[in-house]
Amino acid sequence: TxxxxxxxxxxxxxxxxxxxxxxxxxxxxxxxxxxxxxxxxxxxxxxxxxxxxxxxxxxxxxxxxxxxxxxxxxLGEQPPAGAPEPAASGPTTGARPQAASPADPSAVVRGQVALSPAALQQLKKQPLPDAAVLFILAKAVDGPPMPLAVLRLPVADLVAGRMLPFQLDDTQAMSPQLQLSKFRQVSVEARISMNGNAIRQPGDWSAAKSPVTVGKEAVPLQIEPAPAR
CATH class of the missing domain: 1.25.40 (Serine Threonine Protein Phosphatase 5, Tetratricopeptide repeat)
Structure with missing residues (x-):
């Protein structure tokens, strides 16, 4: 169920x-x-x-x-007031990950994301839609397609031409079995979804870097506009 x-x-x-x-x-x-x-x-x-x-x-x-x-x-949610604390999951081992701090503080991917000159130039012709959202995610280089960590951020800083710092870690994991701390190398992607959908759509703007060694290097990402169709 x-x-x-x-x-x-x-x-x-x-x-x-x-x-x-x-x-x-x-x-x-x-x-x-x-x-x-x-x-x-x-x-x-x-x-x-x-x-x-x-x-x-x-x-x-x-x-x-x-x-x-x-x-x-x-997912980082607290139980409602008065509700019993959730019990530890049976199939998983070890303590349940807490939202406050990564399971392994060194297992982080830090970087900065910005729009490319071409993207900023295109914005002068056509602004981003109001629903546009920035997603930054990490996936295992050799592993399941499900993201290991996901950030969802507004696009205002990027549109203003500013560079946006980010950090990915275990607190943003979608599953306790799939965390940054369990992988040595990942691919990192920054993507502007034009309709706010986390699933990639035609017309989304993006930038990616792979492989990235977890905890060892800063990741500069410069988002390019979608190629003309």
């Missing part, structure tokens, strides 16, 4: 989930699948919203409520 995190969801399966939720917004399996897909896509806020909607259907003392509480804790 609640824990569907191991599945990779995209395309037709998600269309079916969306249809199920349209007819029944409280459908438990569909909520779990949609929340899992949001986590896989790096859409933290949407994942939290969906897990909360599912959790509200269970009693606080129930295993399902506790299990969802564990997932929300991994």
């Amino acid at each position: 609640a824990m569907m995190q191991g599945e990779k969801l995209a395309g037709r399966p998600m269309e079916l989930v969306a249809e199920a939720l349209k007819s029944d917004p409280k459908h438990q399996k569909s909520l779990a699948l949609a929340a899992t897909a949001a986590m896989q896509a790096g859409e933290r806020d949407n994942a939290v919203k969906l897990w909360r909607a599912l959790q509200s259907q269970f009693l606080p003392a129930s295993p399902d409520y506790q299990q969802i509480g564990n997932i929300l804790a991994q």
